[in-house]
Amino acid sequence: MTLVKYLKSTDLKSWLAELAEKNSVFAPRYEGDSVIFAPFDPEQEIYTKSAATVPPKKTVFPQSEKLVDFTYHKDPENPGKTLIDGKEVLPQGTTVVFGGRPCDVRGFSMFDRVYLTKETTDIYYKARRDNTSFITIACEFTESTCFCHWVGSSPSDPIGSDVLAVPVKGGFLLTAVSARGETLLTSKLLLEGKPKVEEAEEVLDKVMENLGKAPDLSKSPGKLLEVFDNMEFWEKVSAKCISCGTCTYLCPTCYCFNITDEIQGLKGSRIRSWDNCMSALFTMEASGHNPRPTKAHRLKNRVGHKFSYYPDLHDGIISCYGCGRCIKSCPAGVDIREIVLKAIEFMPTVVEE
Numbered sequence: 143m144t145l146v147k148y149l150k151s152t153d154l155k156s157w158l159a160e161l162a163e164k165n166s167v168f169a170p171r172y173e174g175d176s177v178i179f180a181p182f183d184p185e186q187e188i189y190t191k192s193a194a195t196v197p198p199k200k201t202v203f204p205q206s207e208k209l210v211d212f213t214y215h216k217d218p219e220n221p222g223k224t225l226i227d228g229k230e231v232l233p234q235g236t237t238v239v240f241g242g243r244p245c246d247v248r249g250f251s252m253f254d255r256v257y258l259t260k261e262t263t264d265i266y267y268k269a270r271r272d273n274t275s276f277i278t279i280a281c282e283f284t285e286s287t288c289f290c291h292w293v294g295s296s297p298s299d300p301i302g303s304d305v306l307a308v309p310v311k312g313g314f315l316l317t318a319v320s321a322r323g324e325t326l327l328t329s330k331l332l333l334e335g336k337p338k339v340e341e342a343e344e345v346l347d348k349v350m351e352n353l354g355k356a357p358d359l360s361k362s363p364g365k366l367l368e369v370f371d372n373m374e375f376w377e378k379v380s381a382k383c384i385s386c387g388t389c390t391y392l393c394p395t396c397y398c399f400n401i402t403d404e405i406q407g408l409k410g411s412r413i414r415s416w417d418n419c420m421s422a423l424f425t426m427e428a429s430g431h432n433p434r435p436t437k438a439h440r441l442k443n444r445v446g447h448k449f450s451y452y453p454d455l456h457d458g459i460i461s462c463y464g465c466g467r468c469i470k471s472c473p474a475g476v477d478i479r480e481i482v483l484k485a486i487e488f489m490p491t492v493v494e495e
């Protein structure tokens with residue numbers, strides 16, 4: 143039987159404080175004009191009204207993380223030779239992330255197919271992924287930029303979550319989605335949830351009605367390949383882009399990174415940091431050649447990867463969950479939905495003989 147509990151909004155901070163006794167807890171709150179995920183602080187207001195400006199990506203895949211500490215030293219047997227001793231710096235402890243949205247949390251399933259495969263396991267990603275639980279808030283309202291229902295998801299998609307919280311009058315109905323979620327719902331602060339189930343269902347039905355009908359994107363992988371070499375198409379759709387990279391940094395499914403070594407004397411650290419394919423330097427080769435020399439090439443890669451190449455490699459799954467952040471926060475008004483629909487509708491010009 144599914145475990146359901148009711149949490150009064152007035153008890154939210156106390157519940158998170160209990161969870162914070164044994165875990166690092168992250169929750170959304172305002173910082174300046176943006177809503178970000180930050181370590182839980184009972185003195186700060188928790189923001190639960192809509193999706194945060196920034197997804198909780200960094201809780202599992204930090205913006206910048208130390209992978210290895212290393213030291214250079216001379217080989218005593220051969221003083222002309224330099225040896226390196228390295229030690230992995232693996233993340234420790236357990237984390238609970240409260241307040242992500244279904245599109246945010248499902249985003250990690252994209253990472254899993256790349257970082258946790260039969261051939262390759264990213265030990266840093268795995269250590270955090272295995273030790274992070276998600277208490278996700280289903281969306282009660284959607285914004286004009288939301289399109290999760292276009293890409294096989296929904297405002298209450300439970301994939302990747304441990305607990306799904308549906309906003310109801312005075313609080314949240316909490317449903318355990320995984321065994322780990324059940325262990326998060328043992329607090330005495332939580333009340334019996336069954337009397338609130340019907341109200342929660344009504345909330346979710348209403349939000350689905352408001353989303354309206356989704357277009358069929360099943361042709362996007364093939365259609366984007368058809369326009370692959372049509373640079374006129376890509377120049378038109380990328381004309382407004384200023385290559386700022388905001389779209390990739392805010393995307394819950396973008397997982398590219400760069401590696402740098404920071405060295406002081408004989409000691410150093412290897413650091414992994416987010417990188418972004420909208421930057422001209424991302425594909426710059428040491429020779430100076432750049433296979434993606436213009437913003438048109440780079441936007442083609444970003445859209446093509448999410449709606450064509452990734453689905454081709456991963457059972458047709460589109461690597462965008464329709465959170466709409468790249469649309470909402472793009473300073474130039476580039477809309478990924480328009481580009482995909484234009485590619486699907488694209489008809490090559492027939493040249494009369």
Ligand code: SF4
Pocket residue numbers: 382383384385386387388389390420468471472473474475476
């Ligand atoms: S956020 Fe907009 S302007 Fe910035 S790189 Fe992305 S598409 Fe271009």
Ligand code: SF4
Pocket residue numbers: 389392393394395396448461462463464465466467468469478
């Ligand atoms: S591509 Fe845009 S809409 Fe899709 S998941 Fe990334 S930020 Fe969200």
